[in-house]
Amino acid sequence: MTNRMRRTLMTSSLALAAAALLPLPAFAADKIKVAAIYTVPVEQQWVSRIHKALNAAQTRGDIEYVFSENVTNADYERVMRQYAEQGKGLIVGEAFAVEAAARKVARDYPKTAFLLGSSGKPQAPNFSVFDNYIQEPAYLTGMIAAGMSKSGQIGMVGGYPIPEVNRLMHAFMDGAREINPKVKFTVSFIGSWFDPPKAKEAAFAMIDRGADVMYAERFGVSDAAKERGVLAIGNVIDTQAQYPDTVVASALWNMEPTIDTALKMVKAGSFKAEDYGKYSTMKFGGSEMAKLGTFESKVPAELIAKVKAKEKAILDGNFTVKVNDAEPKSN
Amino acid sequence: MMDFLANLFDMLGSASFWVATLRVATPLILGTLGVLICERAGVLNLGIEGIMVAGAFTGWLAVFNGADLWTGVLVAGLVGGVFGLLHAALTVWLTVSQHVAGLGVTLLATSLSAFAYRVSFPQVSTPPTVTAFAPLEGLAGLPLIGPVLAGQTSLTLLAIALVPTVAYLLYRTPMGLALRMVGENPAAAEGQGVDVIAVRTGAVIAGSILMGLAGAFLTLSAFNAFFFNMINGRGWICVALVVFASWRPGKALLGAVLFAAFDAAQLRLQQAGGALPYQIYLMLPYLLSILALIVMARRAAYPQALMKPYRKGER
Numbered sequence: 001m002t003n004r005m006r007r008t009l010m011t012s013s014l015a016l017a018a019a020a021l022l023p024l025p026a027f028a029a030d031k032i033k034v035a036a037i038y039t040v041p042v043e044q045q046w047v048s049r050i051h052k053a054l055n056a057a058q059t060r061g062d063i064e065y066v067f068s069e070n071v072t073n074a075d076y077e078r079v080m081r082q083y084a085e086q087g088k089g090l091i092v093g094e095a096f097a098v099e100a101a102a103r104k105v106a107r108d109y110p111k112t113a114f115l116l117g118s119s120g121k122p123q124a125p126n127f128s129v130f131d132n133y134i135q136e137p138a139y140l141t142g143m144i145a146a147g148m149s150k151s152g153q154i155g156m157v158g159g160y161p162i163p164e165v166n167r168l169m170h171a172f173m174d175g176a177r178e179i180n181p182k183v184k185f186t187v188s189f190i191g192s193w194f195d196p197p198k199a200k201e202a203a204f205a206m207i208d209r210g211a212d213v214m215y216a217e218r219f220g221v222s223d224a225a226k227e228r229g230v231l232a233i234g235n236v237i238d239t240q241a242q243y244p245d246t247v248v249a250s251a252l253w254n255m256e257p258t259i260d261t262a263l264k265m266v267k268a269g270s271f272k273a274e275d276y277g278k279y280s281t282m283k284f285g286g287s288e289m290a291k292l293g294t295f296e297s298k299v300p301a302e303l304i305a306k307v308k309a310k311e312k313a314i315l316d317g318n319f320t321v322k323v324n325d326a327e328p329k330s331n
Numbered sequence: 332m333m334d335f336l337a338n339l340f341d342m343l344g345s346a347s348f349w350v351a352t353l354r355v356a357t358p359l360i361l362g363t364l365g366v367l368i369c370e371r372a373g374v375l376n377l378g379i380e381g382i383m384v385a386g387a388f389t390g391w392l393a394v395f396n397g398a399d400l401w402t403g404v405l406v407a408g409l410v411g412g413v414f415g416l417l418h419a420a421l422t423v424w425l426t427v428s429q430h431v432a433g434l435g436v437t438l439l440a441t442s443l444s445a446f447a448y449r450v451s452f453p454q455v456s457t458p459p460t461v462t463a464f465a466p467l468e469g470l471a472g473l474p475l476i477g478p479v480l481a482g483q484t485s486l487t488l489l490a491i492a493l494v495p496t497v498a499y500l501l502y503r504t505p506m507g508l509a510l511r512m513v514g515e516n517p518a519a520a521e522g523q524g525v526d527v528i529a530v531r532t533g534a535v536i537a538g539s540i541l542m543g544l545a546g547a548f549l550t551l552s553a554f555n556a557f558f559f560n561m562i563n564g565r566g567w568i569c570v571a572l573v574v575f576a577s578w579r580p581g582k583a584l585l586g587a588v589l590f591a592a593f594d595a596a597q598l599r600l601q602q603a604g605g606a607l608p609y610q611i612y613l614m615l616p617y618l619l620s621i622l623a624l625i626v627m628a629r630r631a632a633y634p635q636a637l638m639k640p641y642r643k644g645e646r
Contacts, residue, residue, distance in 0.1 A: 191610070194561055197554045
């Protein structure tokens with residue numbers, strides 16, 4: 001290889017490298033670049049709702065969506081910075097275990113919009129928060145649970161007693177007590193988000209104690225209910241299709257109103273630090289009680305009427321479901 | 332206190348408690364036997380946690396793609412064996428640190444499974460499921476143990492049957508003698524014409540096959556879907572249980588059942604509405620296992636050549 005050739009090769013490869021480093025022309029200017037960072041796989045109930053809403057936006061052609069799943073908390077800040085450096089318009093994720101680090105990243109990239117699941121407050125100018133405030137449908141499903149229980153015992157299996165779990169359990173219990181003030185609850189936590197065999201064992205133990213309606217916060221609980229022929233109430237997602245004779249009702253979380261509002265704000269250039277929590281309420285379509293489906297004819301009409309009336313009261317603003325983030329206990 | 336004791340005796344007398352105990356114990360029995368075989372040959376296999384993930388995933392995937400349940404179990408065992416071969420290549424042939432190689436195998440097997448899962452299922456919202464092993468209701472008629480066995484699946488019976496089998500092979504066959512020898516004094520074994528490298532390699536592969544089966548139990552019997560983190564430390568428990576068992580198959584069964592009984596008990600005690608925080612109950616099986624370990628392991632005689640690599644001709 002001659003010197004001259006070598007030089008040409010070097011300059012051209014340098015030029016190539018420079019081209020790769022330069023920001024790409026904004027040929028897709030109308031599409032917002034969105035990145036999501038999840039600490040669990042996208043099948044996890046909670047995260048699956050965010051993933052679904054973002055996928056829908058991508059299918060509509062509104063956004064370019066990329067995501068990282070199963071990111072450990074130790075890696076979370078690095079991945080956030082990576083996406084911010086890439087010039088994403090909106091970064092979605094969950095800040096629960098990485099509040100301080102996530103807020104620091106947001107301060108370092110004031111031009112990027114951040115929308116993160118958090119129990120904390122929004123942080124100006126660009127760090128907005130959301131959470132699964134679906135206590136309203138949880139209350140309604142609690143009414144159904146108590147109405148469908150013959151033994152008056154309801155079993156609840158949770159992962160960890162964090163506010164996101166506790167508030168839904170309490171709303172569910174409040175709803176159940178409205179129908180049957182004497183209803184008994186058995187609560188246990190398995191200390192893991194992803195151990196269906198263990199959740200199933202906990203559920204079996206509850207059914208052995210006489211529970212005949214199970215609150216299925218974790219995967220595995222509905223399976224135990226199905227095997228033993230008792231009922232289950234779904235949470236966050238609707239699994240009735242998989243358990244047609246088991247899952248009576250589910251409190252659904254719809255992330256679409258939250259995501260779509262944030263996208264609108266980013267597009268208009270008016271994204272601010274806000275609490276998006278309200279977009280998860282029934283009024284905004286952020287949550288709902290799933291259709292009774294296979295149980296339409298099995299739930300007593302009188303109970304359905306009571307639930308419908310309560311649903312209306314919530315939508316009209318005449319009834320507010322209490323938010324209680326304390327750890328629920330068996331009674 | 333009287334209430335608590337009454338509750339406890341009620342629980343211990345109920346068939347459902349023992350059904351749960353055996354179900355929780357099954358993956359531990361298989362995994363502990365696996366670790367035991369490796370360690371009796373002188374090789375620590377910390378790859379177990381990852382090998383269980385790989386077994387859980389591949390066994391389940393085979394069944395999901397139309398294989399029957401036993402073929403799925405076979406696939407899980409084979410995949411476990413392949414990772415065992417990798418571990419043997421690193422630790423027995425290349426004599427690298429057994430700790431580091433084992434952890435490396437765990438990381439590799441776990442991540443490969445996660446990667447393969449996402450490649451196979453790029454767009455799913457709920458985890459796909461298979462039809463798992465059904466409990467053996469036909470055994471309900473047996474006296475005393477009938478109700479307990481009727482709640483189990485064939486894999487649990489297989490795990491229990493493997494305990495005397497492994498014990499027989501270890502203590503009553505020339506192969507078992509060779510295996511134990513290379514774990515105690517490989518140089519002497521070599522002097523007797525035993526191929527130390529071959530025996531150790533075989534032992535690590537055989538042990539890893541059992542670890543693969545342990546994983547498959549979780550996705551094909553205890554549950555019917557695969558989750559990334561579902562092994563959840565069960566592999567590490569097995570490593571501790573082998574110490575508890577003083578490297579003996581019979582005691583390994585006892586240890587696994589004991590730990591499982593603690594776990595089944597804590598779930599029930601937690602639900603009885605105790606005043607203690609739930610973390611205390613979750614801690615119980617581990618706490619009691621540490622106590623049992625202290626009592627049991629005091630006079631445990633571990634394989635003398637455990638974690639000592641053997642290089643032929645080295646003095």
